[in-house]
Amino acid sequence: MTASRILLPKKTLSPYVSKELRDVTKEPLLFRTDKGALAYGYDATVLADICEAILSARSNDALSKQQKHIAEKAEILVRAFARVGIVALVDEATGFQTDRGHDALRLLLERYIADGLQKWIHTFPDSFFAELDRLYDNAPTSARSRPQYYSRFINKYVYDPIEHGYVKAELDKLNITDEGKRRARFHQWLTSEGRTILTRQIGKVEGMMEMCSDIEQFKEMVKRRKAVTVAPYLFDEMKKIIE
Known part of the structure; x- marks a missing residue:
């Protein structure tokens, strides 16, 4: 060929x-x-x-x-x-x-x-959203048809646990315009090291999802587990570039 x-x-x-x-x-x-x-x-x-x-x-x-x-x-x-x-x-x-x-x-x-x-890297795998669909008992969704509460799930269980929400707060500062709109997806601001750490966090959450039969069981499992923190500095000097 x-x-x-x-x-x-x-x-x-x-x-x-x-x-x-x-x-x-x-x-x-x-x-x-x-x-x-x-x-x-x-x-x-x-x-x-x-x-x-x-x-x-x-x-x-x-x-x-x-x-x-x-x-x-x-x-x-x-x-x-x-x-x-x-x-x-x-x-x-x-x-x-x-x-x-x-x-x-x-x-x-x-x-x-x-x-x-970098912006083309497929950070959240399709299998992650397939598990979300299953836990919420939804029909298979696509990138353009996923409910808003999937975003809240990702913020709460993927981003927030990283350094107890510090990284998420900093990403919010970088990513939200004066009009309150988002410039890009959070993971597009990350350095390669930060992306690696985020990928590991996604894997941990997906592993827990696979062990649960529905979203309520997942939430109970999270409550029983101690939050695991990972490297604190995931993003680069984008703030300097913006300013």
Whole structure:
């Protein structure tokens, strides 16, 4: 299967894929990995070309609603490529590339991509909400049809127990505008370390949910258990950026 067909259905992307890109994706390069195994890959520029094709398809409204998230991620990659490219050009012009570590540009690209993709990380798994549906005896819900009390459940049993509500209070300060509206989901403010801690907390709560037959039994179990606190500082310096 070619790289273009992996990313988008052929019919959708085909009008925006050049003959050169189509040809090169049909003939992957054979190379040897660090461990000595043979593998197939593509020239690094192929990824940029595929991203451009996806963005062209989006510009012409050729993507379905379900495919638009792919274009958003392609845009993140293109912006990251541009930033790293500028750094590389300046380094070459000034001679600084001789002092830069051999993998410094790769690490820089990883950082730019990680910053851009953080909001796409699926922090609360579908299984978590499936357990909520079961405990409340609700039909299966989706992201757009979940009741408001699910949010209150998450605040009370996931966020509030972390450092006895300190982190939740700080996130509220960061996240709520002067008009009282939320800027983003709480977990989008977290650093990678904070996200890891939050994921563990979610896992603990989900484990308790799985042991209960309904929401009342879950609440009773929580009362019997001593609150477990975890690392106090989950978020970065977003407050400085906002101010």
